[in-house]
Amino acid sequence: MPKVKRSRKPPPDGWELIEPTLDELDQKMREAETEPHEGKRKVESLWPIFRIHHQKTRYIFDLFYKRKAISRELYEYCIREGYADKNLIAKWKKQGYENLCCLRCIQTRDTNFGTNCICRVPKGKLEVVRAYLFIYLFTVFIIILQYLSNTPKVAIFLALSPALHTFFSIESCKLAAISFPDYMDSGNQTVKGPCGTG
Structure with a gap:
């Protein structure tokens, strides 16, 4: 994933409560990116990165929509700064996509026969x-x-x-x-x- 340029403005109130978890997930992401991929298939080396990306986005989503633990201002700050994927969150809000693991699973252009991922089957x-x-x-x-x-x-x-x-x-x-x-x-x-x- 590309380096995200963070803004110079101070984060909103409540940031200090979620910052340790996001820092820990960022550290896991760096480890997953530098992990050797010899002996793995091309797509298999990306799985840990997709998993951590999902965890970060789900963490922000649950804090705002499910637990109501953070303010809208902090939620929008996290999206703007790249801590959460706004497109994935938009899909989670639609019926039938509540447990979508990544956007790649619903992109039919990446498959041979124009189908979805097996994880989309009930x-x-x-x-x-x-x-x-x-x-x-x-x-x-x-x-x-x-x-x-x-x-x-x-x-x-x-x-x-x-x-x-x-x-x-x-x-x-x-x-x-x-x-x-x-x-x-x-x-x-x-x-x-x-x-x-x-």
Whole structure:
């Protein structure tokens, strides 16, 4: 993050109460910026910086909007001086964005298919999304194996069913069994799904 030029005016009343916390978060930010990033992916090295940026902004947001512990003047001073992100706070005030971790999660231009980050999926639907993602990847895997060998699809599916059971819940495996009806039925003989359900 670029160095922010601080104003020469003295801070408003109440600054001395929040200054130690903001200084501590600034120190953590400097440590995160200078931390070595060898062996990490490009985006992975930015995660601690985004996390600390979120903490600082959430701290100011909670003090002003939730706890009503600071004045509007001090709140505006913190935003003006770069201690809090006004765009992130503006999103937090909108319905559905209360727990947004960063603005990057909702920017569709940074993703391959113009979608949001996985953190935008509600926790209740996350298991279903994970199951459908697995089904898609599993289908691609079967197609690749089909080209590489002459093994029937049913045999490949049954050979990998212990892995299905290990990595996914029973509901997800039932969903996988439902989504592969042509792999599950060979003639009159019904083949059981990955969790023993047929």
